[in-house]
Amino acid sequence: MGLEAARFVLAAREQLGELLGVDSSSLIFTKNTTEALNLALFGSLGPGSRVVTGAMEHNSVLRPLEALRGRGVDVEVLPAPGGELDLELLEEALKKRTTMVVLSHVSNVTGAVLPLAQAGKLAQDAGALFLADVAQSLGYLPLNLSELPVDLAAFPGHKGLLGPMGTGGLYVRPGVELEPLLYGGTGSFSDSLSQPQVMPDRFEAGTPNLPGIMGLGAAAKFIQERGQEIHRSALLLGQKFREQVADLPQITVYSPEQVAVPVVSVNFGQEASEEVATILSEFFRVAVRGGLHCAPLAHRTLGTGSQGAVRFSFGYGNTQKDLEGAIGAVQAICQKL
Numbered sequence: 001m002g003l004e005a006a007r008f009v010l011a012a013r014e015q016l017g018e019l020l021g022v023d024s025s026s027l028i029f030t031k032n033t034t035e036a037l038n039l040a041l042f043g044s045l046g047p048g049s050r051v052v053t054g055a056m057e058h059n060s061v062l063r064p065l066e067a068l069r070g071r072g073v074d075v076e077v078l079p080a081p082g083g084e085l086d087l088e089l090l091e092e093a094l095k096k097r098t099t100m101v102v103l104s105h106v107s108n109v110t111g112a113v114l115p116l117a118q119a120g121k122l123a124q125d126a127g128a129l130f131l132a133d134v135a136q137s138l139g140y141l142p143l144n145l146s147e148l149p150v151d152l153a154a155f156p157g158h159k160g161l162l163g164p165m166g167t168g169g170l171y172v173r174p175g176v177e178l179e180p181l182l183y184g185g186t187g188s189f190s191d192s193l194s195q196p197q198v199m200p201d202r203f204e205a206g207t208p209n210l211p212g213i214m215g216l217g218a219a220a221k222f223i224q225e226r227g228q229e230i231h232r233s234a235l236l237l238g239q240k241f242r243e244q245v246a247d248l249p250q251i252t253v254y255s256p257e258q259v260a261v262p263v264v265s266v267n268f269g270q271e272a273s274e275e276v277a278t279i280l281s282e283f284f285r286v287a288v289r290g291g292l293h294c295a296p297l298a299h300r301t302l303g304t305g306s307q308g309a310v311r312f313s314f315g316y317g318n319t320q321k322d323l324e325g326a327i328g329a330v331q332a333i334c335q336k337l
């Protein structure tokens with residue numbers, strides 16, 4: 001039974017490797033994107049290193065970097081004019097010797113897509129490692145990691161892959177050196193008191209989340225078989241929602257005109273976003289996320305540092321009826337303003 005469990009973990013890793021276009025041994029299972037990002041950041045940065053990131057990043061990047069700043073890491077956060085990555089600013093920042101560039105592929109606040117390949121190339125050409133946070137893009141956008149200039153990529157199982165909550169992983173390009181976050185038993189090389197050197201054992205100490213990993217493997221298979229098509233309907237709903245609400249005079253939209261992932265963030269006049277979110281939930285049964293979406297600098301960039309925004313996300317399983325319900329709720333609230 002123990003062997004069978006190990007085979008399930010291996011099968012899930014292989015399935016995920018196939019989906020991401022990489023060898024399964026370059027994938028480490030974690031409990032979410034945050035843990036994967038922490039492993040990548042704490043595992044490769046230390047006193048004297050320099051890291052460049054952007055203002056649209058999630059706190060799962062910004063907070064570890066703030067902690068690392070306290071340990072002697074030079075952290076530069078690039079401004080993001082209009083919520084976009086400015087490649088010229090990145091190029092300028094890379095004139096200083098830089099250990100790593102870390103950026104998200106898609107903003108969780110606006111849904112805007114960042115030029116991942118160009119940013120990765122600039123970083124690698126300057127001799128820096130490129131860490132991509134693909135939390136919002138994996139499953140939605142085609143992502144073959146072996147064809148992209150990416151050294152490390154942190155991903156969740158529970159978003160676009162439709163896997164179980166509490167699953168995720170880190171891709172580590174072969175040859176990239178990393179220190180583990182956790183030390184302990186791996187069920188391998190047990191006569192040594194040192195952490196094994198081999199992937200993925202080196203980074204997966206302790207009992208794995210077998211039910212979660214099996215679910216993640218099944219999710220990867222499901223997506224692999226059907227392709228990004230499975231999210232087409234959610235994308236269309238997002239696009240229609242954006243088009244319909246953008247014309248309402250009380251609504252400000254922060255998401256790009258062309259919806260690439262089904263996330264549309266808006267505000268209702270000057271109303272506090274958390275209050276609108278509560279009204280949508282309690283009176284209309286529409287579940288959205290108000291506030292700062294764990295991305296305070298992104299909101300400051302968009303001019304919504306205190307108001308936050310109301311983020312509508314359409315997912316697999318949402319229907320035309322849900323869309324109509326959401327639009328109807330937005331219109332009803334606007335009429336009261």
Ligand SMILES: Cc1ncc(COP(=O)(O)O)c(C=O)c1O
Pocket residue numbers: 032033034035058060104106107108133135136155156168
């Ligand atoms: C861009 C981005 N990065 C990181 C995270 C953290 O993901 P997780 O909850 O899997 O740790 C999120 C979560 O929403 C996110 O949107």
